[in-house]
Amino acid sequence: MSRAYIPKVVTANHLIAGDSVWLTADDRWSPVMTEAELIDDEAHAAIRLLFAQHQKAVVVGAYLADARMGTHGPEPVHFREAFRTRGPSNYPHGKQADIRNV
């Protein structure tokens, strides 16, 4: 029996700003992970990743990252992905400063 599929989000970096973005269910790139589409089907994840990889003039380096549903939407599983949702720990720079309503 295959192991249960770990849900995924599609994430990348924005071409101009370079910051982390996540693919939403309505095909937008959001700077907020909780707005991402949480994908729990492997085949659907592959299709969404292909879609993302074709957005060459918008994002760079799209990939699938493990995620789980939290109170406000998808949340990271790995600490690297958690850092990408907020920014560095030595200064209040990046998303933790840019997005104050999260």
Add this chain to the structure above:
Amino acid sequence: MYSYSEFDDAFLRERVAQFRAQVGRRIDGSLTEEEFRPLRLMNGLYLQLHAYMLRVAIPYGTLSATQMRQLAMIADRWDKGYGHFTTRQNIQFNWPQLRDVPDMLQALADVGMHAIQTSGNTIRNVTADHFAGAAADEIEDPRPVAELLRQWSTDHPEFQFLPRKFKIAITGAPNDRAVTRAHDIGLRMVRNDRGEPGFEVIVGGGLGRTPMIGQTIRDFLPKAELLPYLEAILSAYNLMGRRDNKYKARIKITVFENGLDAFKGEVDDTYARLRPGFSGFDQEMLSEIAGHFAPPVFRVAPTDGYDAARRADPVFRSWTDTNLAAHKADGYAIVSISLKKQGATPGDATSDQMRVMADLAERYGHDELRISHEQNVILPHVHKSDLPAIYAALLGADLATANIGLISDIIACPGMDYCSLATARSIPIAQDIATRFDELGLEQAIGPLKIKISGCINACGHHHVGHIGILGLDRAGVENYQITLGGDHTETAAIGEKTGPGFAADAIVPAIERLVTGYLDLRAGPDETFLETYRRLGAAPFKAMLYDTEASDAA
């Protein structure tokens, strides 16, 4: 200092114009990322975790006041008001927007700086002893040779697609402050039996996944033979180096797998073929370059005021005891400005701090600044009578930390706070260690101690050659820190030994504290350094401090 010729200036402006067009084509969709990536990397532009990062070369670590002010301007205008100085004498801007980068490169070109070959499988920024041209122990200033190497390697058509990146370090002094034994090529100036200066040539050193101490391929190479000989090494490596596996592509593996003798045989054959092509033009260029590095006119003045200030102010005295090094000219000192205030990010300077350091260099330091591989800033030529005024200005800019060479003078790579290659964070560990030992008030009592922290196996933080090295890893989705002991970055270079299992993020600072307080109990006297105690006693008592205590705590 070297100032750009018309040729240099025109070359740089053309490169900026090319890159501006390439960025335009990337943004309008004519270039894919696969096409654009090698172009941006050639110009020092990386895409990191949260943003782009621009890595700018500071060749052989030398900056003028004007250049430092321009870095401050760039930080304010296109970044977040600070820059990060690295272990390879580069500065990194962590927050540029893609469309601004051509303007940043233009601003750099305006002051004779660039980001060319700060990435990619090319010859990278040539690094040098940060005390070059000033140190009392120096044979000759190595920077004219370093500048010759910069010109030779920049856009060298044969060496744009090497098997892997290639790093050269050079020192003119017997005391190695440039970590020459951990570079692809290390050059140490030495004298032969007739007293003539030349170079010991070291190849195949490197840290990273497979750390190796470089081996001496020539005990003494006359200065005039240096460029053809280096070209022979690069040519031999370019052909012999492996391209099938990036982890085995550095010259250290080429030398290791073939053996030094076989590699040297190839180099010697190539050298015999290349040597006649060097008709002396390189020596003419070197001599022209050397004129740019003429030492400043040192003044002769009394130092009574300095001596009186030392007697009157114990805090100033402590700073001078820690942050000064011996200068070759009477009455002068080399000042190290610490970018390691306890709790701050190692190697970071704000734009205001950069301007203060530029002003001090212009007013008191013959217009020279240096960046050390230890991520500090140096005023290489300061008359001692000016030290009280310099110290006062540094205090006002939060730059007067008296900790050079001590436990809080930690090298740390950006780690997972910025770097997309990292497996764990480095900066918070450095901040916590420095803060903890400051609280304990033990820093001065501990004495010379090098802690070096890398956030991944690539070892930008030089952890292998730290007296205490810390390597951040990802262990099953949790940050974990492995300790090495007994590393040495100097002329007696050594790779540190792993102690055993790693420590969780909340256990690493207590582990370092056990090591260091344990050392204080074991040392033969206050003058025996941590490294000396480790070498005298071996790893066993230090492993016991790390692991036995933990076992008893858990019991």
